[in-house]
Amino acid sequence: MEHERETSVQRKWLEQYPLGVPADIELGEYGSIADFLTRTAAAYPARTALCYADVELDYAAMAELSEAFATYLQVIERLPSGSRVALMMPNVPQYSLALFGVLRAGMVVVNLNPHYTEREVRFHLEDSGATILVAWEGAQAVARAAASELHCRLILATPDEIAKLPSLRSAARRVDEDAQLARAEAQTSFVAALEAGRHRSRPQPPLAPDAIAFLQYTGGTTGNPKAAVLTHRNVIANVLQLSTWLRPVLDGADVCVVTVLPMYHIMALTGNCVLSVARGWKNVLIPDPRDLSTFVEQWRKHRFSFFVGVNTLFNALMDFEPFGKLDFAGLAYTCGAGAAVQPAVGEKWHKLTGCALSGGYGLTEASPTVCMTPVGVTGREQTVGVPVSSTEVRLLDDEGHDVKSGVPGEIVVKGPQVMRGYWNRPQETQSSFTSDGFLRTGDIAVMDAQGYVTIVDRKKDLVLVSGFNVYPNEIEKVVASHPGVSECACIGVQDAKTGEALKVFVVARDSRLTADALQAWCRENLTNYKVPRQFEFREALPKSTVGKILRRALR
Structure with missing residues (x-):
């Protein structure tokens, strides 16, 4: 539905929304994040879902293989609903398959950076209580040491097995696929886990929208990271907020997303990994953002329409001569994430590609998107846009009072995408919210009379x-x-x-x-x-x- 043009003081930004973008989103249509894949696979089974180098998986294959992993977790590993499964991989197909498998099994994804040291992996596994770690082969020494110490089951994903994934769904079940053998091994490969889970039935756990989907770690004020508890409803809400926002420029069957930011990071997790599945888009995975030659090669092959990057990546690409020779006709939307994009970079990008570099604001605790620049708007490059649908943003002074337009204040936010709290940290959870339920971000901004937000300072120590x-x-x-x-x-x-x-x-x-x-x-x-x-x-x-x-x- 279209939003009402009459706004309150608190939501004056609704006047800036493009036609067709609702003031509020409806959440009742989806019961879990897994519903996105189930519905897309049923509607578009042959549509390409994931691309990695020369390997492609369609949505039917993605659904079947993630189902096999869900079955492995429930039947072979006998894990109950709510169990935590850690994923420690770059942008590879196994990550997406494992993620949706974990969620379909009613379990919780714990995202880890594959470049973490043993100390960091050990902390995250222990803090989250993860019982299984799916790790990339390149990190196996660190992963094995940390997992072994905590008696956490290790599953290795390897580059060699990627080429096997498209044919795995149609392969006959091997005689030696035995659950007891799979459990007896000290570790197993991801493909072996899929093979062990194929052609078996599993209990179908109830997938409640308020159940935990992710323990997404962010920085902690006590010296260690803390996990934002993100429910299925939180992430569904943010995906729908992004989907309605981008629909004017990204619609149809030919949308192609390039995912170069790591999907274990909240921005690419929601805005690339899950959003592309919800919309039935083709998602091209780039595992190493520093490999500019591969990036350019994949751009030539796929003609990307949606690109989320960071300031340093935009700069590096524009300094890379082959990038400037690409055809940018299909590029419909570019968004800067993570840190503010420098104005000079945005101007140069627009001039080179013909596509404006839009800004936005978010944080892990909000799944992450809070504000975005309305589609088609230019001349607002210094801002992070306006709050998205179903989102309330206020700016408060040190006494907790609302400030006037143009006066700096701390951003506080309320919306369906805002986390439940921090994992096992009740005091930090309580102190992170105002008495009326707004999340304190610690970021200082100003809001103008039209509702556009400009960040003027960040959390003091971040x-x-x-x-x-x-x-x-x-x-x-x-x-x-x-x-x-x-x-x-x-x-x-x-x-x-x-x-x-x-x-x-x-x-x-x-x-x-x-x-x-x-x-x-x-x-x-x-x-x-x-x-x-x-x-x-x-x-x-x-x-x-x-x-x-x-x-x-x-x-």
Whole structure:
């Protein structure tokens, strides 16, 4: 339905919506995220769902293979509904198949970065209580060590098995596919799990919209990440919000999505992985965003229509000569995510491709989208757009009062896409919401008279490295664990390549300690984008009267 043009003070932005975009979305049509795949596979079984290099899977195959994995989890592993299954893979077909298999089985997806160190994997597995880890072969040493210590079942996905996936659904069942043999192995391959689950029946657990779908980790103020509890309803809502928003420019059977941001990250998880299934789009998977040659090759082959990227990627592509020679006629929508796209980059992109680079705002706790630029609008590049359907946004001062148009305030948000809370962290959950149920984002913005939102500051300590959230407490905890460190403090500094980079100020316990030694220590304990690029040694660090290190004095 079309939205009403009469707006309240709280939703003045509705006047900016394109015709056909509703003020509110209807959630009752879908009971679970799995319904997206079930319905699309039934309606368009032969339509291409996933592309990886030269391998393609249609929606019928995607539905059948994810069903086989669901059966494996329920029948072979005998896991009950609500069990947590960790996925630790780049953008490969096995990720999407495993994700929908977990959700169809009534279980919970725990997304992990395949570049995590053993320490990081161990923390996430232990914190989430995951009993199975599906990991990419390239991360098997780290995955095996962490999973073994926590008695977590390891399933390896490999590059070699990708070519087998299209033919697996029609292959006859092998005689040696035995459940007991599968369970007896110390680890199994993803294809072996599919084979063990094929041609078996499984109980059909009730899939309630309020059940947990994802434990999606984000930065924590206590030095460790915390998991946002996202329900099926949360993600369904955000998918429908995005779907209605983009329908004016992305509709029909020939829409082709390129997924270059990692699907374990909330933006590509909702906006690429699940949205493309809900709409029946073709999703081309790029596992390594740094491989620009492969990106250009796939663009020539598929003529992408929808592209979500980050500032550093847009810059890198435009500096890559072969990219400028592509045909951009089919590109209908480009969106910048993760961090603000620099105006000069947006202008250059528009000039090169003929497609405006739209902005948006979101966070993991909101599944993630809160605001987007209306389709077709230009001249608003400095903003992140307006709140999407069924979303209320307010800006509050330090006393919790609404601010006037043009006055900075903290963004608070309410909508069906907002998380239930943080996993096993009741105090942090309570402090994250206002008394009337609005999520506190900690981000400072202004809203103009038309409802357009402009970010003027970020969470005080958050550092955005190539679009990834990094919290200083986690970095400080690792650096401080080095025996040669007495005290340390981490901040973000401007960086031409990554937007921001991490700088650590160190008071050394050992005068022989070097920056190289600390960086090597960090590489052993942190994934690459979290490794500080700069270290500065000092005799002392600034502190408050109660002894708290003052990061603001170091900026």
